[in-house]
Amino acid sequence: MEKEDILTVLRTAFPADVLETSAPFGDPVALVRPASLLEIMTFLKAGPRGFTMLLDLTCVDYPDRPERFEMVYHVFALEGCRRLRLKASLPAADPSIASLSGLWKNADWLEREVYDMFGVRFEGHPNLQRLFMYDGFEGHPLRKDYPLRRRQPRLPMRPES
Amino acid sequence: MTSRLQARARPESLLLNMGPSHPAMHGTIRIMLELDGERILNSEVEVGYLHRGFEKTCENRTWFNLLIYTDRLNYVSPLINNLGYVMTVEKLLGLEVPERAQWIRVLMSELSRVSDHLTCLAAMAMECGAFTVFLYKMKAREFLWDVIEQTTGARMTTSYIRVGGVRADLHPDFEAGVRRGVAETRRVLKDVRGLLDKNKIFLGRTRDIAVMTPENAVAYGWTGPCLRSTGIAYDVRRAQPYLTYDRLDFEIPVGERGDNFDRYLVRMREMEQSLRIIEQCLKPLARTAKAPTGLEPAEAIRAARARRPEQPVRLSPNLEGSEKAVYPEIMAGDKRYVVPPKEDAYTTIEGLIAHFKQFMKGHGLRPPKGEAYFSVEGGNGELGFYIVSDGSDRPYRLHLRAPCFHVVAALEELIRGRYVADVIPTFGSMNMIGGELDR
Amino acid sequence: MPGNFLTTRLDAVLAWGRKFSLFHYPYVTACCGMEYMSAACAHFDIDRFGAGWTRFSPRQSDLLLVVGTIAQKLAPVLKTVYDQMTEPKWVIAFGACTVSGGIYDNYAVVQGVDRIIPVDIYIPGCPPRPEMVLDGLLKLQEKIKTQGQDWRWKKKTS
Numbered sequence: 111m112e113k114e115d116i117l118t119v120l121r122t123a124f125p126a127d128v129l130e131t132s133a134p135f136g137d138p139v140a141l142v143r144p145a146s147l148l149e150i151m152t153f154l155k156a157g158p159r160g161f162t163m164l165l166d167l168t169c170v171d172y173p174d175r176p177e178r179f180e181m182v183y184h185v186f187a188l189e190g191c192r193r194l195r196l197k198a199s200l201p202a203a204d205p206s207i208a209s210l211s212g213l214w215k216n217a218d219w220l221e222r223e224v225y226d227m228f229g230v231r232f233e234g235h236p237n238l239q240r241l242f243m244y245d246g247f248e249g250h251p252l253r254k255d256y257p258l259r260r261r262q263p264r265l266p267m268r269p270e271s
Numbered sequence: 272m273t274s275r276l277q278a279r280a281r282p283e284s285l286l287l288n289m290g291p292s293h294p295a296m297h298g299t300i301r302i303m304l305e306l307d308g309e310r311i312l313n314s315e316v317e318v319g320y321l322h323r324g325f326e327k328t329c330e331n332r333t334w335f336n337l338l339i340y341t342d343r344l345n346y347v348s349p350l351i352n353n354l355g356y357v358m359t360v361e362k363l364l365g366l367e368v369p370e371r372a373q374w375i376r377v378l379m380s381e382l383s384r385v386s387d388h389l390t391c392l393a394a395m396a397m398e399c400g401a402f403t404v405f406l407y408k409m410k411a412r413e414f415l416w417d418v419i420e421q422t423t424g425a426r427m428t429t430s431y432i433r434v435g436g437v438r439a440d441l442h443p444d445f446e447a448g449v450r451r452g453v454a455e456t457r458r459v460l461k462d463v464r465g466l467l468d469k470n471k472i473f474l475g476r477t478r479d480i481a482v483m484t485p486e487n488a489v490a491y492g493w494t495g496p497c498l499r500s501t502g503i504a505y506d507v508r509r510a511q512p513y514l515t516y517d518r519l520d521f522e523i524p525v526g527e528r529g530d531n532f533d534r535y536l537v538r539m540r541e542m543e544q545s546l547r548i549i550e551q552c553l554k555p556l557a558r559t560a561k562a563p564t565g566l567e568p569a570e571a572i573r574a575a576r577a578r579r580p581e582q583p584v585r586l587s588p589n590l591e592g593s594e595k596a597v598y599p600e601i602m603a604g605d606k607r608y609v610v611p612p613k614e615d616a617y618t619t620i621e622g623l624i625a626h627f628k629q630f631m632k633g634h635g636l637r638p639p640k641g642e643a644y645f646s647v648e649g650g651n652g653e654l655g656f657y658i659v660s661d662g663s664d665r666p667y668r669l670h671l672r673a674p675c676f677h678v679v680a681a682l683e684e685l686i687r688g689r690y691v692a693d694v695i696p697t698f699g700s701m702n703m704i705g706g707e708l709d710r
Numbered sequence: 711m712p713g714n715f716l717t718t719r720l721d722a723v724l725a726w727g728r729k730f731s732l733f734h735y736p737y738v739t740a741c742c743g744m745e746y747m748s749a750a751c752a753h754f755d756i757d758r759f760g761a762g763w764t765r766f767s768p769r770q771s772d773l774l775l776v777v778g779t780i781a782q783k784l785a786p787v788l789k790t791v792y793d794q795m796t797e798p799k800w801v802i803a804f805g806a807c808t809v810s811g812g813i814y815d816n817y818a819v820v821q822g823v824d825r826i827i828p829v830d831i832y833i834p835g836c837p838p839r840p841e842m843v844l845d846g847l848l849k850l851q852e853k854i855k856t857q858g859q860d861w862r863w864k865k866k867t868s
Contacts, residue, residue, distance in 0.1 A: 134641050134642065134643070135362055135363070135641070135643050137643065137644060162489050162490075163489050163492050164492055165492060165653070165655065165672060166655060166657065166670070166672040168657060168670045170659055170667070170668045171668075182657065182670075184644060184655070184657070184672070188489065188503065188505055191510045191511055193644075195644065214490055214491075214492065215487075215490045215491045215492075215680070215681070215684075216490075216491045216492040216676075216677045216680050216681075218680065219676065219677075219680040220676075227326075237275060239275070240319075241318060241319055242318065242319035242322040242709060242710075242783075242818075243319060243322065243783065243818075244319070244782070244783040251324065251327055251817055251818070252326060252327055256327075256817070257817075258324070258327055258328065258330075258331050258815075258816050258817065259815060259816060259817065260817050261782075261817065262782065262817065263782055263785065263820070264782055264783070264785050264786050265785050265786055265789055265826060267785075267820070267825040267826060268824065268825045268826075270821055270825075291784060291787055292737055292784075292787055292788075292791055293766075294764075294766040298738045298739040298740065298743060298778065299739050299740075299781075299784065319781075319783055320739070320781055320783050320784045320787075321739055321740055321778075321779060321781055321784075322781050322783065322818045323740075323779055323781065323814045323816070323818055323819055324814065324816035324817055324818040324819065327816060327817070328814065328816055339813060340813065343740070343741050343813075346740065346741035346744060347744060390744065390747070405751070406751055406752055409747060409748065409751035409752065409753075410751065410752050410753065412748075413748065413751075413753045416748075426745075426748075426839070427741065427744055427745065427837055428741065428836060428837065705739060705740055706740055706741060709781075
């Protein structure tokens with residue numbers, strides 16, 4: 111099957127770096143070592159049957175785990191409509207991972223969003239600034255320890271009743 | 272606060288700020304331009320002015336409650352967002368949806384898609400100066416919204432497509448409404464094509480402006496009409512059919528040059544294809560209406576205290592369409608995830624308990640632990656939901672793959688070297704929807 | 711100088727002129743913008759109430775129609791636009807998000823536009839039907855009708 115193939119191919123090409131593979135609900139998923147992410151992505155993108163599109167890039171916060179932040183990448187190959195999800199776990203203290211903006215152009219804004227919302231730094235990113243929140247906003251909103259209803263107004267406002 | 276553009280700009284160039292409150296900025300985007308006369312040397316696009324904390328809010332709402340937030344993402348095609356979210360949850364649950372509900376979902380999605388394209392092109396044309404086109408298309412949109420309102424109860428933010436099916440069956444008069452809406456829209460599209468397709472001014476503003484090559488589009492992660500305008504025929508409905516799209520006959524219109532005019536033309540043709548799909552959906556959905564009869568709810572509850580009433584219960588008007596007789600056709604039967612029919616909740620203790628448990632805090636819809644990604648074809652492209660569930664009554668993480676996010680990421684590159692006036696049709700043809708872009 | 715027959719007549723004429731020629735600045739951000747478009751177009755026409763002309767400059771408009779959610783990031787821009795408008799000016803808060811923050815009670819949304827600028831008419835709804843928008847506009851016209859001029863500049867300062 112196509113989906114099993116890609117996971118086998120990955121495991122054969124990067125035996126030490128692909129930590130775990132699975133296929134929940136039919137989606138192929140591979141957990142990889144963060145240090146080797148750029149290499150694996152370059153390998154996946156290359157070639158005529160490569161994954162030419164980066165569909166999505168996001169992060170999930172698991173504060174109970176030692177590796178708190180889990181980066182999730184969805185890549186897509188137009189030819190054959192093949193999908194693959196890659197995950198990489200980052201530590202809580204100073205999480206950082208290689209930027210994919212050299213491989214795919216939309217990684218630029220996607221990584222800025224993750225930096226804004228989670229505080230993950232991307233090495234090699236041309237312009238790592240906040241995307242959604244304004245300059246001077248403190249904190250990273252999508253982290254689990256950021257309260258939902260914390261107010262950080264930019265203007266003096268009438269108090270809430 | 273100095274922006275990156277300001278810091279890097281040449282001293283002799285002019286810095287111009289467009290937005291965030293600007294008629295052609297669709298509300299909430301800021302484009303800073305570095306100009307040499309009227310030519311754009313560099314630009315910087317700033318988003319986030321409509322960031323409403325959707326993803327964080329969803330972590331704090333139950334699976335059922337957060338449906339209302341999904342309506343307000345791509346607010347011009349709200350039913351498609353509902354659909355994307357609900358199908359992702361159904362993937363997590365492994366839930367099968369009844370056939371009639373699937374056809375209704377397709378019909379509603381296509382009505383939403385047509386109203387999305389109508390709004391996008393109306394705004395684009397208005398900003399180029401063609402105000403008549405805007406008025407014509409809004410007129411057509413009203414007929415479609417009338418149909419949607421008849422069945423769902425709301426014109427825009429409907430929350431109609433629910434986990435397990437749809438909230439209510441179609442209104443008995445829906446077929447007449449749909450036929451009228453389709454006829455009006457076809458008339459409007461014909462008029463608009465006559466006004467714009469060979470219009471020298473419109474062509475001058477859109478032909479060969481902001482050309483996107485297919486390779487570059489793929490590098491940016493473009494999907495949807497914008498990708499199809501560059502020549503790549505990728506449509507989630509064809510590539511990975513969901514619901515009943517594999518049984519429907521429709522074409523995928525594709526452009527050639529990837530310029531603004533192609534993006535306009537692809538959307539116009541897609542509307543024609545969507546109208547074809549809508550007409551094909553009418554046959555499987557046809558049904559003769561039956562007048563509602565039976566006891567009033569209060570009477571039925573009183574009667575049920577003694578014994579289970581044999582007579583049916585007539586529901587109040589706002590629950591029309593969700594009677595027990597049609598419920599199995601519009602909602603899956605799994606009691607763990609789906610609200611029971613109201614008649615059961617009024618007259619039987621099991622129904623009441625099942626209803627109560629659906630809405631009790633900590634209970635109700637609770638998918639098993641796991642994660643899933645599912646995408647549908649939204650108005651702008653591949654609308655994907657990545658949901659992580661930890662087994663509780665709220666999602667652990669809900670991430671939206673917004674199609675117009677990737678399209679707008681390419682804006683800086685597309686307008687470089689062009690004139691200030693080219694920004695307007697380029698931006699208009701991209702169909703940026705703030706709710707989806709900024710989440 | 712107390713109000714006399716002439717000033718009240720003048721008041722009435724000015725109010726009549728103002729209420730039937732409202733130039734609005736549609737500060738459109740989100741979903742309510744779609745209902746605003748519906749209200750402004752052929753089916754529900756606000757032009758028949760005199761408010762059809764959209765002026766996209768705060769200097770040229772007298773009605774600030776705040777349509778759609780105002781994020782914290784956007785708040786200073788709204789204040790600037792309001793400050794740039796010349797007197798007399800009115801503000802309509804259109805939609806639940808502008809009235810009270812709507813369904814978004816979180817870090818990113820201003821909980822009601824009246825925390826930043828004074829509001830005259832609140833139109834609730836998510837989004838409000840175009841008929842509600844027209845009703846709100848008519849209420850504003852009533853309010854303008856009963857609003858008098860400030861004739862104090864004519865008083866002698868003694």
